[in-house]
Amino acid sequence: MNCKSCGNTHQENFCPNCGEKKFHPGQLSLKHFVEETFEGFIHFDSKFFYTLKTLITKPGQLSLDYAEGRRIRSMRPVQFFLIINLLFFFLIMGHNLYSLSLDNYISYRPFTNYNTRQIIKEKLAESKTTTNEYKHLFNEKITTESKEFIFLFIPFYGFIFYLLFFWKQKYFTTHLSFAAHFISFVLLWNLVSFWLITVPFYLITKVSYSEDFDSLVSLLTAIIIATYVAIAIRRFYKPHTFVAVLVALGIGATYFSFIQYYRMALFFKIVYWS
Ligand SMILES: [Zn+2]
Numbered sequence: 390m391n392c393k394s395c396g397n398t399h400q401e402n403f404c405p406n407c408g409e410k411k412f413h414p415g416q417l418s419l420k421h422f423v424e425e426t427f428e429g430f431i432h433f434d435s436k437f438f439y440t441l442k443t444l445i446t447k448p449g450q451l452s453l454d455y456a457e458g459r460r461i462r463s464m465r466p467v468q469f470f471l472i473i474n475l476l477f478f479f480l481i482m483g484h485n486l487y488s489l490s491l492d493n494y495i496s497y498r499p500f501t502n503y504n505t506r507q508i509i510k511e512k513l514a515e516s517k518t519t520t521n522e523y524k525h526l527f528n529e530k531i532t533t534e535s536k537e538f539i540f541l542f543i544p545f546y547g548f549i550f551y552l553l554f555f556w557k558q559k560y561f562t563t564h565l566s567f568a569a570h571f572i573s574f575v576l577l578w579n580l581v582s583f584w585l586i587t588v589p590f591y592l593i594t595k596v597s598y599s600e601d602f603d604s605l606v607s608l609l610t611a612i613i614i615a616t617y618v619a620i621a622i623r624r625f626y627k628p629h630t631f632v633a634v635l636v637a638l639g640i641g642a643t644y645f646s647f648i649q650y651y652r653m654a655l656f657f658k659i660v661y662w663s
Contacts, residue, residue, distance in 0.1 A: 437472065440464045444574055448617050449624030452567040456558065456625075466569035470543065473573040477580050478536050486579065486648060488535035491527040494656055503653055512660055530659045538655065542572045545647075553636055557626040567625055571618065575644070578613055582606060607645055615641025 390411065391398055397406035404411075415421065440463040443450050451463055463469070478485070494500045495509055513523055546568035551561055558564060586609075590602055619637035623630060 436462070436464050437469075440469050444469075444570060445577070447624070448574070449567075449570075449621035451570050452563065452621070452625045455566045456560075456563040466566035467540075467543065470540070470569045470573045473576050474536070474539060477576040480580055481583055485535075485583070487539055487651065488531050488655075489652055490531070491524045494652075499649065500653070500656070503656075505656065508660060527659060530663060531655055534655055534659065538651075539572075539576075542647075542651075543568045546571060549640075554622075554626045554628070557628065567621070571621065574617055575614060578610065578617075582610065611641040611644060614644055 390400060392404040392407060392409050393412050394409040395404065395407040397404055399405055402411050403409065410416075416425075440451065443454075443463060451466070451469075454460065454463060455466060464472075491509070494505045509523070513520060516523070518526075543565060547561070547565040550564040550567050554564070586606060590599075591597075615637045618640050619633050622628065622633040622636055626633075628636075
């Protein structure tokens with residue numbers, strides 16, 4: 390049997406040289422044509438749900454599979470992250486912690502500590518726009534840019550994991566894949582906590598903003614992140630449990646500070662570079 394694509398002689402159903410499927414005229418039937426069209430979608434589905442399930446039920450397993458060459462059943466780490474990212478921004482509908490409106494930046498601490506009010510005042514004077522016009526422009530920009538730049542969390546955390554565990558995994562890409570899975574999990578948790586905790590709370594209490602409630606959700610998020618990372622690190626890098634717990638506590642405790650820096654970086658980028 391000669392492969393129709395590369396000419397290689399073989400007996401298997403798929404060419405061992407190029408992967409082409411063994412051809413027979415039955416594949417030209419209308420039934421096969423329709424089946425083949427939907428096959429792609431179905432495989433995409435099963436791969437996505439398998440990856441999602443493994444991400445949630447076995448922290449660290451996807452990264453381990455990726456690093457050890459078991460790659461056929463799950464999606465590629467960044468590919469999976471991009472889909473989660475898309476779902477996140479679609480399902481959270483603008484109300485998310487990665488993208489704040491200009492009012493937040495000029496009304497609340499810690500943002501006002503960065504002199505945001507003065508900066509906006511100067512920006513308005515210089516660009517000769519009204520406050521409302523600028524608010525509208527700013528809010529539109531931050532909604533788009535927060536989506537585009539959130540992928541930067543992957544190299545950032547990849548580098549942190551590399552610095553902490555380069556003696557366990559020598560290839561930088563394995564740390565990147567671990568970071569991509571970690572950030573995917575965090576976005577999923579943000580999505581779940583928004584719809585199952587935050588929305589019901591504000592619907593039931595009918596208050597517009599509660600700092601205590603916000604701190605409580607942040608604390609819960611830090612605990613969830615730390616627990617997840619501890620298990621994932623233990624499974625993937627296999628350090629001493631004490632090391633895994635220590636690193637996980639550090640990551641859980643600092644996540645919100647990094648979001649804070651991310652928010653400020655977006656603010657400065659929008660005000661000065663666009
Ligand atoms: Zn071939």
